[in-house]
Amino acid sequence: MVIAIGITHSANHRKPNMANAPRDATRILRARDVADLLGVSTSMISRAFNPQASISPAMRKRIMEAAEALGYRPNVIASSLSTRRSKIVAVILGTLENPFYAQVLERLSRELQGAGYQSLLFNLAPGQDVDSQLPYLLQYNVDAVIIVSASISSGIANDWTNSGRKVILFNRTLPNMPVPSVCCDNQQGARLAVDHFVATGRERLAFAAGRRDTSTNAERELGFLARLAEVGTKLAAKVDNPHCSFRDGYNAALKLAPAQPDAIFFANDVMALGGVEAIEKELKLRVPEDIAVIGFDDIPMAAWPTYSLTTIHPPLDEMVASAVKLLSVPEGSTEDTRIIHPVTLVVRDSTQPREITG
Amino acid sequence: MVIAIGITHSANHRKPNMANAPRDATRILRARDVADLLGVSTSMISRAFNPQASISPAMRKRIMEAAEALGYRPNVIASSLSTRRSKIVAVILGTLENPFYAQVLERLSRELQGAGYQSLLFNLAPGQDVDSQLPYLLQYNVDAVIIVSASISSGIANDWTNSGRKVILFNRTLPNMPVPSVCCDNQQGARLAVDHFVATGRERLAFAAGRRDTSTNAERELGFLARLAEVGTKLAAKVDNPHCSFRDGYNAALKLAPAQPDAIFFANDVMALGGVEAIEKELKLRVPEDIAVIGFDDIPMAAWPTYSLTTIHPPLDEMVASAVKLLSVPEGSTEDTRIIHPVTLVVRDSTQPREITG
DNA sequence: AGCAAGTATGCAAGCGCGTGCAAAGTGACC
DNA sequence: GGTCACTTTGCACGCGCTTGCATACTTGCT
Numbered sequence: 001m002v003i004a005i006g007i008t009h010s011a012n013h014r015k016p017n018m019a020n021a022p023r024d025a026t027r028i029l030r031a032r033d034v035a036d037l038l039g040v041s042t043s044m045i046s047r048a049f050n051p052q053a054s055i056s057p058a059m060r061k062r063i064m065e066a067a068e069a070l071g072y073r074p075n076v077i078a079s080s081l082s083t084r085r086s087k088i089v090a091v092i093l094g095t096l097e098n099p100f101y102a103q104v105l106e107r108l109s110r111e112l113q114g115a116g117y118q119s120l121l122f123n124l125a126p127g128q129d130v131d132s133q134l135p136y137l138l139q140y141n142v143d144a145v146i147i148v149s150a151s152i153s154s155g156i157a158n159d160w161t162n163s164g165r166k167v168i169l170f171n172r173t174l175p176n177m178p179v180p181s182v183c184c185d186n187q188q189g190a191r192l193a194v195d196h197f198v199a200t201g202r203e204r205l206a207f208a209a210g211r212r213d214t215s216t217n218a219e220r221e222l223g224f225l226a227r228l229a230e231v232g233t234k235l236a237a238k239v240d241n242p243h244c245s246f247r248d249g250y251n252a253a254l255k256l257a258p259a260q261p262d263a264i265f266f267a268n269d270v271m272a273l274g275g276v277e278a279i280e281k282e283l284k285l286r287v288p289e290d291i292a293v294i295g296f297d298d299i300p301m302a303a304w305p306t307y308s309l310t311t312i313h314p315p316l317d318e319m320v321a322s323a324v325k326l327l328s329v330p331e332g333s334t335e336d337t338r339i340i341h342p343v344t345l346v347v348r349d350s351t352q353p354r355e356i357t358g
Numbered sequence: 359m360v361i362a363i364g365i366t367h368s369a370n371h372r373k374p375n376m377a378n379a380p381r382d383a384t385r386i387l388r389a390r391d392v393a394d395l396l397g398v399s400t401s402m403i404s405r406a407f408n409p410q411a412s413i414s415p416a417m418r419k420r421i422m423e424a425a426e427a428l429g430y431r432p433n434v435i436a437s438s439l440s441t442r443r444s445k446i447v448a449v450i451l452g453t454l455e456n457p458f459y460a461q462v463l464e465r466l467s468r469e470l471q472g473a474g475y476q477s478l479l480f481n482l483a484p485g486q487d488v489d490s491q492l493p494y495l496l497q498y499n500v501d502a503v504i505i506v507s508a509s510i511s512s513g514i515a516n517d518w519t520n521s522g523r524k525v526i527l528f529n530r531t532l533p534n535m536p537v538p539s540v541c542c543d544n545q546q547g548a549r550l551a552v553d554h555f556v557a558t559g560r561e562r563l564a565f566a567a568g569r570r571d572t573s574t575n576a577e578r579e580l581g582f583l584a585r586l587a588e589v590g591t592k593l594a595a596k597v598d599n600p601h602c603s604f605r606d607g608y609n610a611a612l613k614l615a616p617a618q619p620d621a622i623f624f625a626n627d628v629m630a631l632g633g634v635e636a637i638e639k640e641l642k643l644r645v646p647e648d649i650a651v652i653g654f655d656d657i658p659m660a661a662w663p664t665y666s667l668t669t670i671h672p673p674l675d676e677m678v679a680s681a682v683k684l685l686s687v688p689e690g691s692t693e694d695t696r697i698i699h700p701v702t703l704v705v706r707d708s709t710q711p712r713e714i715t716g
Numbered sequence: 717a718g719c720a721a722g723t724a725t726g727c728a729a730g731c732g733c734g735t736g737c738a739a740a741g742t743g744a745c746c
Numbered sequence: 747g748g749t750c751a752c753t754t755t756g757c758a759c760g761c762g763c764t765t766g767c768a769t770a771c772t773t774g775c776t
Binding site: 027028071073074075076077078080081086088091095096097099102103105106109110113118119120121122123125135136138139140141163246273274276277280281300301304305306307 | 385454638
């Protein structure tokens with residue numbers, strides 16, 4: 001009898017789909033495996049891993065220890081089916097060519113991991129817009145989307161937030177909509193640039209703008225021009241650029257040259273480096289003696305001795321932390337979720353007082 | 359009677375969990391929604407999206423059109439529960455500081471998207487090893503893991519492949535194990551460097567090595583030394599580096615200086631750039647007149663005029679394509695899955711014949 | 717000891733989709 | 747018209763986990 005019971009018990013305890021699961025060498029463990037071992041129901045396994053579930057501390061300890069010993073971890077994918085939270089955040093970005101974005105991605109993904117999320121990476125092909133990609137994201141049950149330096153239409157943003165998911169813009173804002181966003185103070189950065197140029201004796205200030213259609217660039221331009229007006233200096237020249245690339249910066253410097261600027265503010269560091277290149281190699285002028293240069297982003301290369309670029313430093317770690325923090329702001333919160341971080345000016349060799357040449 | 363049937367039909371057609379799904383503004387569509395609209399079963403919806411399922415072309419067309427019109431797409435997460443394929447590939451990498459890795463990640467993720475996969479990004483913290491992270495990946499039902507420039511123990515690799523998932527190494531190999539991997543011909547690259555140095559009249563060749571424990575570096579070193587021996591030249595000096603960073607390259611150049619090399623091969627471009635920096639700014643020597651420099655990776659910055667670095671070019675697009683192709687190699691295939699791509703030498707200004715100074 | 721209030725557990729029904737199997741439909745051919 | 751072979755469809759159950767509800771167990775108090 002006892003034997004019979006024993007046999008019955010172990011024999012039909014579970015009806016595994018034999019056709020599908022032949023491998024048990026490194027089979028992936030299910031809650032059932034732990035439950036069977038401990039003689040409890042799978043519900044308890046689930047509850048043990050859910051901090052707010054009703055379960056006795058003793059039981060939780062027992063389960064956690066068994067899970068640890070066996071190497072069991074709840075399957076996030078399966079659990080996301082019922083909870084509708086996947087602990088996966090989609091990170092959308094255009095390109096990693098600009099080291100600034102690479103930095104953002106790396107820190108963002110690291111910070112997300114720290115908060116228990118994983119990042120699902122979406123690279124936009126050139127010319128591809130975020131809106132068209134969002135529907136694909138839905139397939140992945142992502143909890144949130146963090147859009148790095150790319151734009152999104154307010155309609156779509158609305159749809160998404162309505163559907164209970166979060167959309168967070170990084171390094172962009174949506175002017176007319178309260179979409180959560182994290183930026184650095186672009187205007188203020190541009191103002192710092194003007195002030196520093198003026199303080200170091202520059203008089204013919206030029207601006208190499210980035211892409212017209214981005215809020216980031218618009219703010220930098222706005223700040224630059226506004227501050228110029230405030231201090232009573234005229235803009236010597238300005239040039240727009242399609243891609244914000246090294247080559248764009250190079251070309252921008254060449255196009256600005258006829259206006260004979262003695263200082264150029266580039267909308268980002270990569271362009272500034274290209275600009276320096278053009279100034280020194282092609283125009284045969286010296287930085288900073290003939291032309292002072294300020295960039296924006298403080299990418300690692302800006303600190304390299306060859307360039308030693310004066311630039312505006314956004315507090316990347318804090319910005320990333322803010323973005324991740326926004327993930328846990330409750331849905332109906334009235335709190336303002338458009339966060340702006342202050343920037344600082346990092347003075348290096350690409351700007352120097354004019355005393356020597358003056 | 360007819361009315362009753364009608365009512366009954368539409369009333370209990372489904373019992374939605376009212377508590378959980380109140381929002382229907384932008385509600386995410388399920389197969390059921392499409393099925394109900396067309397008056398078919400959800401099975402058919404599933405089959406319509408599965409190329410090898412048994413379904414009439416007419417029905418498939420009808421379903422696809424309805425799905426398109428409604429904006430329905432199958433939920434990858436839910437489907438992965440039954441199919442055990444998530445169309446998600448984990449990409450593991452250490453850091454994006456080195457632009458080469460950023461390039462790899464960008465192209466890899468793009469190529470994966472093209473093949474219908476998405477990349478789940480895992481950043482390793484410094485000192486963190488892949489082995490310890492793999493268990494976490496299992497939670498995400500990833501189809502495969504692509505490990506970029508990081509090492510993995512053969513035991514773990516074994517466990518994984520046994521469990522039916524793929525592990526693919528990018529830019530690393532596992533010497534004793536047939537783990538699928540994609541590399542460029544590191545040895546050959548190093549040999550090209552030696553030959554080019556010799557052909558341009560260099561006699562005191564030095565090597566700034568990367569991290570000792572990586573196959574990539576070992577192969578580059580091996581190739582360099584072997585070719586040196588073959589052409590009957592002695593190694594002027596060699597120095598190891600912990601991180602392969604810009605600063606490492608900078609320091610390496612300083613450490614190599616006492617040996618008075620007239621050519622230095624750096625294990626990668628970032629180090630080479632650091633080396634050039636040190637040679638020009640700190641040692642006050644000229645590149646290439648006093649010291650010729652060759653790097654490895656052909657990162658975008660190597661082509662910038664300031665550096666104009668001669669380097670070994672790995673065919674990144676082809677490598678990435680190979681890696682993605684490896685994903686679909688059937689499990690028991692006998693085909694060799696350790697792919698090595700040829701490299702080419704890109705000659706720029708950091709190496710020039712010695713005629714002028716000679 | 718007995719009972720109420722509270723806590724711990726198990727049960728079963730989902731989450732959205734895939735799929736083996738049986739039922740229904742289609743068409744060809746005699 | 748009937749039969750057979752074949753295709754198309756629906757049913758129902760399972761993937762691994764969560765969770766409302768009912769039951770079983772504690773505990774404290776009279």
